[in-house]
Amino acid sequence: MEADRKLRVGIMGGTFDPIHHGHLILAECAYEQYQLDHILFLPSGNPPHKQYRPDGASGRDRMNMVALAIADNPHFSLEADEMERSGYTYTYETLQVLQHNHPDTEYFFIIGADSLMAFDTWKYPEIICRYCTLLTAVRDDLPFDAMQRKAEELKRSYGAKILFLDSPELDISSTALRSRFRNNRTLRYYVPDCVLEYIEQNGLYKDTQNTKE
Template sequence: MENAVRKKVGIMGGTFDPIHVGHLILGEKAYEQLSLDKVLFMPAGNPPHKRNREGRATDAQRVEMVRRAISGNPHFELSLSEMEKEGFSYTYRTLETLKKEHPHTDYYFIIGADSLYNFATWREPARICHACTMVVATRDHTSVRKLDEEMTFLSQQYGGQFLRLDTLNIDISSEMIRGWLKEKKSLRYYVPDDVIQYIYQNNIYHSVREDISIDGTV
């Protein structure tokens, strides 16, 4: 098996509460620019840094929203690796398990600029770096120079490899989407239609009124 062809797999982790087009575009650009075989969308089951989840989607609802969002893309795949864990889910454990199960696969963990600046606070950052290549997307409020400086520093600190994606600065967050839902604003073109429909049908985030259509307009 020494000559087995190595695969390149991207991982989009997150709570996806809810998933939005920013996640999907980032996954697609990583697939394209890094010549990945596929991208795993991996909802976090019990992230230690987001313990207060009152008023949010359930685990099953978050999984279903991801499933619906990626269903039309043949190289996107839903992974429940972190949803099935007991206790808190930690990135280094997930990556080390995947590496053990798939020794001929190289993993690329995709994060946003905000997460990069918090990377030192993650559990076992050196072990994360040892198990994958970190892929970083830019955001509007972050300069490329500062981003590159931080990537260089973290690479030296933890012995890892950090790559910056050449992406559009799509500054969308799940928090922003939840805020729009509370304000009864339209989510059209920011969230896939099938996901919008699921949110309203299941009254996730307490968002539904009888006079609101699928796109959120009155």
């Protein structure tokens, strides 16, 4: 690597409850298309906008599933920062911590189209935009010109740097997968085999008695 070149690191955040192939494919597309050096998978700790459901897995289980899913990819790694903080966790705080600890790194935060359109509702969006570039997945059911208009609006309001990802659109949601599994339908091909094995061995998503961490 050139001495004066910053490390280019993508951040793939989410509850990952459970992690699925859609997450992994989106992260790999970001890595390839924008010549990133590494991708951090950042399981959400306790985001105020997405409180955990009684049918969800514990924080430790979610981290374990991510670790299993990315273990065979040398440019993917697990970042546990939000899981180790108490109280509500916010993206702007996470980015501040990462940038403070790694000042020679340029961060690219990977988000979906829905997150782009709702970005104004995030806590301190101007701080988020100060510390990262937003890599946004494009969705077929959301007109691209609408996304471009929103991107221009965010650039004017917050100085946002926004790039778009060309990635296959996989209609997979963790919420739907939990429901599917509770109804005795297979998750094969939706999640990595190692994740499915972990879910089955640990009795996840079958009842509402899991203890959250």
